[in-house]
Amino acid sequence: MALATLAAACGTVQDNPGGGGGAPGNSQSAEIPAAAKDDKLAALLPAEIKADGKILIGQDQSYPPNEFVENDKVVGMDVDLGKAIGQKLGVTVEYQNTAFDGIIAGLASGRYEAAMSSLTINADRLKEVDMVSYFSAGTSGAVLKGNPDKLTLDTLCGKNIAVQKGTVQVEDLEARTAKCKQAGQPDINVQQFQNQTDANLALSSKRVQGMLADSPVVDYALKMTNGQLEQFGQVYDSAPYGLALPKGKGEYAKAVQGAIQALIEDGTYKKILEKWGVQQGAVTKSEVNPAPAG
Incomplete structure (x- = not known):
């Protein structure tokens, strides 16, 4: 199956000037012109980053099309955008793969100098790190083609639903399970996977009945499975992604x-x-620590 090939790899991958790899249905071989350095912005960087000329970014590389490994190279929207941010600031970027649910803790402890991994900005994360907004995504659902179990977002009680550990979708399903209990219905059987690619595969191999993930991730999974999957329901709870940075x-x-903001304005974004x-x-518009919705 197509999704079985989208597996994550381990280790540190340095920003590559050649850009991303190819995939069906996308212009992923397109060259993105290098962004011009802004000396005034570069002067604002912490001394230790100026000294070694690089930023180490923690991310979970199992979340296509945002960050994933293809042909032994990390590629994706976040990867290209992180590279361009580095160019604007006059530094290189390196990406270190890690479990999604440990990224914020790793950043707060000093293991990484930044985190860029489809991190939705929310109140809990803002307590631990600073976050700079750069994208907007909501939650979306996927089922097998034809929706054989006739799932809707209001009929998940008693169903097997896949999700990646540590994501906002876990909290969403916990809240929905509480409503199932209140209504006297069976709990949602939430199956949490360390990697998003494993959640995708659980659905395409019929081990679960549905999956929740960020909207661009579901859109990409639909494209990559050649008609095996389809979306159910509408995108909801849209919120900004944030590039996370240590406080202080x-x-x-x-x-x-x-x-x-400069990349938005010059067209690179x-x-x-x-x-x-x-x-x-x-x-x-990019913002530092925007107030979370709701």
């Missing part, structure tokens, strides 16, 4: 926000999103 680092967040077919999540 001076004007680091301001530097990253300025770089993202648009080219990257179009390359990965995720332009529906584009934002026009």
Whole structure:
């Protein structure tokens, strides 16, 4: 099955000037012009980053099309955007693969200098790290083609639903399970997977009846399975993704926000999103620690 090939790899992958790899249905071989360095923004970086000239970014590389491994190379929307942010700030970026549910803790402990891994901005995360917004995504559901179990977002009680550990979708399913209990219905059987690619495969191999994930991830899974899957329900709870940074680092967040805003304004951002077919999540303004919705 197509999704079985989208497996994550381990280790540290350095930003590659050649861009991303190819995949069916996308212009992923498209070259993204290098972003021009902004000396004023670069001057805002912490001293230790200026000294070694790089930013180590933690991410879970099992979340196509945002970050994933293809042909032994990490590619994706976040990867290309992170590279462009580095160019704007005059530094290189390196990506270190890790479990999604450990990314924020790793950043807070100093293991990484940034985290860029489809992290939805929410109140809990803002307590631990600074977050700079750069994209908007909601939650979407996927089922097998034809929706054999006739699932809707209101009929998940008693069903087997796949989700990646540590994501906002886990909290969503916990809240829905509480409503099932209140209504005297069976709990949702939430099956949590360490990697999103494993959640995708659980659905395509009929081990679960449905899956919840971020909207661009579900859209990509539908494209890559050649008609095996389809979306059910509408996208909901749209919220910004944030590039996470450790607190107490001076004007680091301001530097990253300025770089993202500059990429939006010079058209680089648009080219990257179009390359990965995720332009529906584009934002026009990047912010530091925006107030979470609701």
